[in-house]
Amino acid sequence: MRALICGISGQDGSYLAELLLGKGYEVWGSSRDAQGTGFLNLKKLGIYDKVRLVSMVPEDFRSVLVALNRSEPDEVYYLAGQSSVGLSFEQPAETIQSIALGTLNVLEACRMLNPSPKIYHAGSSECFGDTGRLSANESTPFHPQSPYAVAKSSAFWLVDNYRNAYDMYACTGILFNHESPLRPKRFVTQKIVSTASRIANGSNEVLELGRMDISRDWGWAPEYVEAMWLMLQTDNPEDYVIATGETNTLEQFVSAAFAYFNLDYKEHVKQNDAFIRPSELLYSVGDPSKAKEKLGWGARFDMQAVIANMIKGGIDDKG
Structure with a gap:
């Protein structure tokens, strides 16, 4: 083939x-x-x-x-x-x-x-x-x-x-x-994990994000x-x-990423209106039932596992 x-x-x-x-x-x-x-x-x-x-x-x-x-x-x-x-x-x-x-x-x-x-x-x-x-x-x-x-x-x-x-x-x-370790740095998930990793290694930077109440199926x-x-x-x-069939807020994603390094995200994150889009989806989750029934496909990794895998994959300035 x-x-x-x-x-x-x-x-x-x-x-x-x-x-x-x-x-x-x-x-x-x-x-x-x-x-x-x-x-x-x-x-x-x-x-x-x-x-x-x-x-x-x-x-x-x-x-x-x-x-x-x-x-x-x-x-x-x-x-x-x-x-x-x-x-x-x-x-x-x-x-x-x-x-x-x-x-x-x-x-x-x-x-x-x-x-x-x-x-x-x-x-x-x-x-x-x-x-x-x-x-x-x-x-x-x-x-x-x-x-x-x-x-x-x-x-x-x-x-x-x-x-x-x-x-x-x-x-x-x-x-x-x-998501994965290959995500470009312009994507918010990569930005979050990369920044959390650098802060854990001694960086004094602050992570700036837009709305954190949006929910996504990662x-x-x-x-x-x-x-x-x-x-x-x-x-x-x-x-x-x-899809995974589960949804989490961006705040939950941020919290989990920083918690991986035993950090409290509230001490390192602030909102910046410049990152808020002209229109933003507040809630997004998929129903993968058809894929499971007809393809035998189902997601094995939830958001927590995705974050851990991204970090273990070396998502930092070296990657």
Whole structure:
């Protein structure tokens, strides 16, 4: 089996590459500049020399088609695109183009191939918006509240349209928040764990955050890429919510991260209104019942375990 991972340099792409290599796949990975990208995550996992790399600009249809023709994949995992909700408010056009137009180009290019590869599209829980303390499942209506969520919602419906219109094997994994030691430092979970670690090692800095009353469903990224692969192994393509089914506030996440180092977070954290987004989801939790029933997938790590794993993975200035 041969797979093309679009966006292989990111957290999910790197863990997915590791998983597929372990299953005997020939793994190809795309980046906008395969020659200039450092691929630090692949190197951290010790698999950089085991994957084949190709340059691909998702917004450029010809670039996508060339990458697909070179790799000739049986499976395509589209994980590329601007991935930060916060940054999407600052760069809405780039966010929507890289996600929605990128997804469209991949779908259209795959449709032209014979045979057409199976396609996994990385969806997002952000599409649901605030679910009002209800668990979101595959039937929950979308109410996107950020440019990122709007883009992901558009991409979801593109996948749905191509699946129905052209009988393509294409599906979306609607993933809730999932973390790991490979998370970029701009993500709040990485920021929290990194800062707590430095303070425990003697730093006098103060951790500044926005709202701490927001609730999120946090899982462990290496588990979530297993679900991606499982979705493409079924007889019929379907969309799945991937989540732990539990939610915690950001304050609870902060408290647990500092408690790991025997620190009281209240002595080291303050709120900064500059980090409050124009619109913010207060409550987010997923219902993974369908994935458990049809894929046999279930999250094994809760928030406490995720935090411990991030810290043990070396989330500090060295990482």
